[in-house]
Amino acid sequence: PQIMIFLFPPLRETAEAMAYSLSLSLLYLGLLCGNGPVYARGSELFTPDPSRGPHFTGCRSREQETFRCWWSTGTFQNLTEPGALRVFYQTKNANEWQECPDYTRTVKNECYFNKTFTHIWTSYCIHLRSVPQNITYDEACFTVENIVHPDPPIGLNWTLLNVSRSGLHFDALLRWAPPPSADVQMGWMSLVYQVQYRIRNASHWEMLDLESGTQQSIYGLHTDKEYEVRVRCKMSAFDNFGEFSDSIIVHVAQIPSKDSTFPTTLVLIFGVIGVAILLVLLIFSQQQRLMVIFLPPIPAPKIKGIDPELLKNGKLDQLNSLLSSQDMYKPDFYHEDPWVEFIQLDLDDPAEKNESSDTQHLLGLSRSGSSHILNFKSDDDSGRASCYDPELPNPEDLASLLPGHSGRGENHPLVSRSSSSIPDLGVQQTSEVEETPIQTQPAVPSWVNMDFYAQVSDFTPAGGVVLSPGQLNSSPEKKKEEENEKKIQFQLLSDGAYTSENTARQLDVPPSPGPEQGYQAFPTQAVEGNLWNGEYLVSASDSQTPYLLPEAPPAPILPPVSDYTVVQEVDAQHSLLLNPPSSQAAISPHTPNKHLPAMPTMPMGYLTPDLLGNLNP
Amino acid sequence: MTQGSRLYFAVTLMCAFVSIHGVGLNDLLERASQLSDKLHSISTSLTNDLDSHFPPVGRVMMPRPSMCHTSSLQIPNDKDQALKVPEDELLSLARSLLLAWSDPLALLSAEASSLAHPERNTINSKTKELQDNIDSLGAGLEHVFNKMGSSSDNLSSLPFSSNSLGQDKTSRLVNFHFLLSCFRRDSHKIDSFLKVLRCRAAKKRPEMC
Secondary structure (H helix, E strand, O other): HHOOOOOEHHHHHHHHHHHHHHHHHHHHHHHHHHOOOOOOOOOOOOOOOOOOOOEEEEEEEOOOOOOEEEEEEOOOOOOOOOEEEEEEEEEEEOOOOOOOOOEEOOOEEEEEEEEHHOOOOOOEEEEEEEEOOOOEEEEEEEHHHHEEOOOOOOOEEEEEEEEEEOEEEEEEEEEEEEOOOOOOOOOOOOEEHHHEEEEHHHHHHHHOOOOOOOEEEEEEEOOOOOEEEEEEEOOOOOOOOOOOOOEEEEOOOOOOHHHHHHHHHHHHHHHHHHHHHHHHHHHHHHHHHHHHOOOOOOOOOOOOOOOOOHHHOOHHHHHHHHHHHHOOHHHHHOOOOOOOOOOOOOOOOOOOOOOOOHHHHOOOOOOOOOOOOOOOOOOOOOOOOOHHOOOOHHHHHHHHOOOOOOOOOOOOHHHHHHHHHHHHOOOOOOOOOOOHHHHOOHHHHHHHHHHOOOOOEEEOOOOOOEEEOOOOOOOOHHHHOOOHHHHHHHHHHHOEEEEOOOHHHHHOOOOOOHHHHHHHOHHHHHHHHHHHHHHOOOOOOOOOOOOOOOOOOOOOOOOOEOOOOOOOOEEOOOOOOOOOOOOOOOOOOOOOHHHHHOOOOOOOOOOOOOHHHHHHO | OOOHHHHHHHHHHHHHHHHHHHOOHHHHHHHHHHHHHHHHHHHHHHHHHHHHOOOOHHHHHOOOOHHOOOOOOOOOOOOHHHOOOOHHHHHHHHHHHHOOHHHHHHHHHHHOOOOOOHHHHHHHHHHEEEEEEEEEEEHHHHHHHHHHOOOOOOOOOOOOOOOOOOHHHHHHHHHHHHHHHHHHEEEHHHHHHHHHHHHHHHHOOOOEE
16 A cells, blocks of 8 residues: 555545555466566566466567567467467556457467557566466566567678787777667667677687677687687667677688797797806806816926925925935936937046947947957947946946857957957956956946047948047047057048047957958048048137147057047037137047036036036035 | 966866857767766666565565656657657657656665665665766756757656655565666666667767767
8 A cells, every 4th residue: 555655646536446456456466477577677588388387488579669479388288279378468558458469470379569569668568368268377567678689780790900920819800780670870779789709619608898889809819710700789778688690700821931930030049148148147156167177377387396385394304305316417317318328438448448339239230350349338228327327337238248148149349359469448458358348347437537429430341430539639648658550540540430539549450451451541531531520520710620630640659539529618609619718729638537627517418427427416 | 276276267167168168969969878878777787786686575566667657758659759759859858757857866865775685785876876877967968958949948847756665674675676667767768869869960970870
């Protein structure tokens, strides 16, 4: 009652009648409209429920100008004949029930309300009745605008907006037209549209926002994929969507060329940059270590010798032991010097001699009786070790020189010589063969005093070496008395021989005819040979040829002249001085005894054992 | 400060100038139809909110739509009639409807906060929004009327005399819902009339419709 009064203020005079009818109708509705909505705002076409009796399945309007309603008979099969069920409707304007204006002939159980019978903003109620029994099976009430389901849009097409730089994505612009049934131009219906798309044959549709216009863009689609697109519409501010339009396919083929190169170049560039950054970081972090590896510190010169730290800080006895063990100035140093070769000869005593010369050994000859050649100590020593080694020469080596031992298989000239009055070796004047090698023992000091070089004057046809005696000077004059013809011979003969004058003296020329003849044939040429000899060692400043012995050729007695002199100094004009200018004339005597002690400095790279002896601590 | 006040003055002057000489009719109608569309959508959503938790018994008790207080207004019922109605009559109809709902909406917004409904807050806010929109639309339609230069201003009067929705909460809820549904329908009418008016006025630019 309250509601009635509320609703019908101007109708109070008919309030009672109205109230009665309305309450009756409400009761009726309440009894019968248990399931169906009283106000079907958005009635859907639901599938007929076979368990129920006859009922409405839905009402729809397509353009807000006409509408249709459908019903089904349900379980009541005896009502299937046409006309058994009838539809009556009632609008709010007219209170009487009117029957369906048009039962559609083509469609079963459809009632069509055309334009004349459709009123907008008017509520309708329809009844499904069976007239013979006067039973209303179903009822529905609605207003037309609430049951509008627009037709699908038409003319859906798409155009390509752009393709991404990588060629992987593209944007598409969709266009469509409103359904022709909807009168949008006059503003009778205002539609909004909804676009849906999906990858072809996928299950899920992507939905875009409602669009009031007739075009929409889709962004971010993948190339090389096919998309299905459809659109539907509804009245704005209403909830009833129409049917979907037919789907169209949107597809853009992928352009392969740009794709493949672009990312790979980018990746390469970034990779290189990353590696460079890493390297720089590594270098900076490991700077110290890398500096050591790549630019190693220049090592300090490793002077073989004493650690400087030890020198600074070490104790005295340590230093002493170190220095003594260094052997820097020891004779061992001498061993490594290859160019220093020493022919161990005894300067003073002609008796002592080595029978075969070094050259003879080089030539590989063995001189038996005809050797005028000095015999040196065995080659094992190279004539050196025994020079400056203060220890005695190996007795075995000396014994090999003996004829009995003949390690070399050659007749030692010493033997032969000894047979023919060997001059004494400086100590004894014995002709004992055995003693000669032994006598070399005390001859060692005299060896030390010997001049180690003798000029080889000539080679004999037999392969022997003719030695020229050394330079004539006053010092060996004391030996001149000892020597006789032999010296003369040797002086005459030798031309650039590689023996010293001492050995030349010592050489005992056996009276063998043949080779000696050859030797003795030389005297005629001796002068020239001596001249030639003289050029050998004489310095430019030295006008005199020390080997030129004007008196040499005729004089039988000649003091032994050494053809080799020791280069004492090099003066300012880069000339070799064979004698220190202060001490003597150009002629430099061979006696190391005199000179070596007088020698203030070491000669250029030439150290005699005397020097060594001087230097030895 | 002076600069700000000067700016404000200039803006108001410009607005007044614009409002007097105004924008064109088409733009006004465009704006009005937009507002009416918004009005209609708010009322639809509000009705949906109410329907979400509406007791079934309320449906039974719901009065018929013909019992809305604006049902007496004679309006075109279909498209052909609507297209035949002259423009000023359409406008007056729209304005009459709009005018008829200012009071009921005030009542609704007053009652919305005490509704026995779980969506009360949303309903309340939306109702207030409705009220604001109706006022602005009414003002806009008045401008349109002035722009159109009609001679007579024949607005129908549709009074609404109730000042309460009911005594118990169920009836209040039901009445609330009923009023709202009536309003929704009337907002649709207003919207439709204005759209027809807009499309009729914008013959030169059919793309607007």
